Amino acid sequence: MAVRDNEVQTILRVDLSTGKVSKETLPEQWTRQHLGGRGMNARLLFEETRSGTDAFSPENTLYFGTGLMDGLPVGHGRMSVACKSPRGTVAEGSFGGFFGPELRKAGIDYLAISGKAQQPVYLYINDDTVEIRDASHLWGLATDKTDAALRQELGDADIQLRYIGPAAENRVHSAVIMGNLNNSGGRAGCGEVMGDKKLKALAVRGTKGIRINNYDAFLEAYRDYYRKLALKTSRDPWTPVWSASGAPVLARLFTDMGNLMTRNAQQMSWDNDKAMAISCEPFLDHYVTKAKACFGCPWPACQKLYRIPKGKYQGFKGGNYWAGQPVVFASLIDNSDLDLVLVISGLCNQYGLDIFHVGFTLAWAMECYQKGLLTKADTDGLDLSFGCPNPEGIIDLVRKIAYKEGFGELLALGCAQAAKIIGQGSEKWALAVKGQELEAITERNNYMVALGIAVSEVGPDHTRWYPPYPCNPNLIPQKELEKLGLDLDLELAFQGRNPKEKGKLLRWFTISRAIVESLPGCVFLVRDTLGLDMRPWWKLFRTASGVDMSYPEFLTSGERLMNLDRAFNIREGFRRADDKPPYRMMYEDVPGFGYPRLEPVFDGMLDEYYTTNGWSLSTSIPTAKKLHELDMDYVLDDFQKLGVEVE
């Protein structure tokens, strides 16, 4: 069996225009600075994409990045994908599954795909063989059909695939890249760019073993890490609930707390019976057929396959019922039919649509319909009232969005763009930041969430600072706590509706999650004390990679990534004014629960965040001092060339 060393990071460059393929090794220095995964992708993107590049041009490169922990049981198969978003920002996403480890076993850590193919193609990698193959016969197929067809064609049932659906081919807003039928990622624009490059799929087979030199120390570190996450030994009460029932368990809890966005977030609480009908209990009782997991996950059942047992949609199969669906396809459009939720969610996976895009845009359209801005003449005769009186019509509408037909063409633009076309004040309930739809997490009663969504460089993405309800700090003894470099008052920071310390808390979360995604690891696995205490991650990284770095140095790599993402956006012209929550959250109160608007507290939190980061208060540009401190002088040079004023 061929063996590769874990330390070396190799990039495979593929130019689709010319068909040229080349392989090179990345500088060792970059591993120290950025670790790998998302960090390395951000560096590559910053260095190799010039400012002002059109997202749909051959120059925009699409990066797939694994990292030093992928292929070991710690990476959990996470990999990061990055490019420049059609909305101007940096686009970054991450997905799980088995693709990352397989890519590393083939001896490749990063894929950089540039150029644009004439005909639809797919990339086939088998250890050292790399081929660009014709994919005309796959173009237009739904993701499940593509999956089956490719496996049949390549004659390998266990080959690892990433592909796009019809939505990405048609460059629908926020289309995602799919894999293993139910793993999706890259909603910030990566799917659209992949579709534009006419790259239908990636297929990878690798047979090399990954050798780590310091195996005994790695096993020691892994043992402690596993204890923190295993159901029996974890000290976090969420671990068993989260890993077996999943996030739908929150639907009912959230409606009691006034935390569930209902009817396009006009209300924050739902009927308890309705919330119960779409909760995890009926799902687990009647729908789940099989639990699934990503590579090497210590949790049993984060992903579940389901089959609808009876009724109109009997036999419909799909996978994954997680945090998003119980909000965006249920409370947000006031639909309490679990069958319908699961059908829409399954169809989104088949077309390669982003569930948040579909859910929030649908809810936006429903509010327009409610207020008379859209009529049956606009919606192809569909009754778009809240409550989904015409479920068949909604299902057909999802198809129309993916293929940009009829009324779907408007919704395929995303709610921010569509609101600009409809106008008449509909921008006020288009729930989007930086052109990207919100996620299922609510803002007005957790100020850190509001801040996190507003400042996120890729648009709303809760995985950049997940979870907003962090671990119990009492799990860590006071003496240890002082060593972690937190530098914030945890008592104040964990009070949801207190604006104090939120900037500092968000800064800590952004940095620590950036590190987890650079290793890579799964950001849902920051349970127990792993979210506050990064030392177990540090030990794992040190032993697995052989890179000897100190703990502060390890934390700095996360800060570097945060600044790098910000620098990319600054280069594209994004400033402080772009970091703001949607109008509804900012200026409207919630009836009933007395949750106030964010306006009075938001600017103060933003100031705190910028100050602790060492960014300019007026523009949000990182200061020269900060950039120099982080060894990021190349960013300074770039800013100088472009005439960006740095304080």
Add this chain to the structure above:
Amino acid sequence: MKRIYVIEDLCNGCRLCQSMCSSLANGVFGDRARIKILKIPGEERDIPIVNCDGRCVRCIYDDGVPTCVSLCPTGALIYATQHEAVELRLKYEAARKVYSLFKVVAPWKWPLPFNLPAQQPAPKDGE
């Protein structure tokens, strides 16, 4: 004699056992393992295939339980005698009929106690 038994329905196909097993002897994470997970895409099944007598190269927790069994997140792998394995299997079958939670995780892996009807003493006459 104790050996490794498998409850196929519980396997979620994460391949943690396979990956760890391959590395135990020489620190190379690869395909050379004594346990392999056969994945059938599109089907609701993952099949663990064990080619091992249960004498582990290296038990991760030094408690005599093979690494793969210690780490299995769902409890699909059991290290037991034939008689114990049958008992556990029956316990699992009974549990999943009562709580659908045990469709995805074995009752002995779950941290909270659930009092299964089968475990409660039968009511005596006259009560």
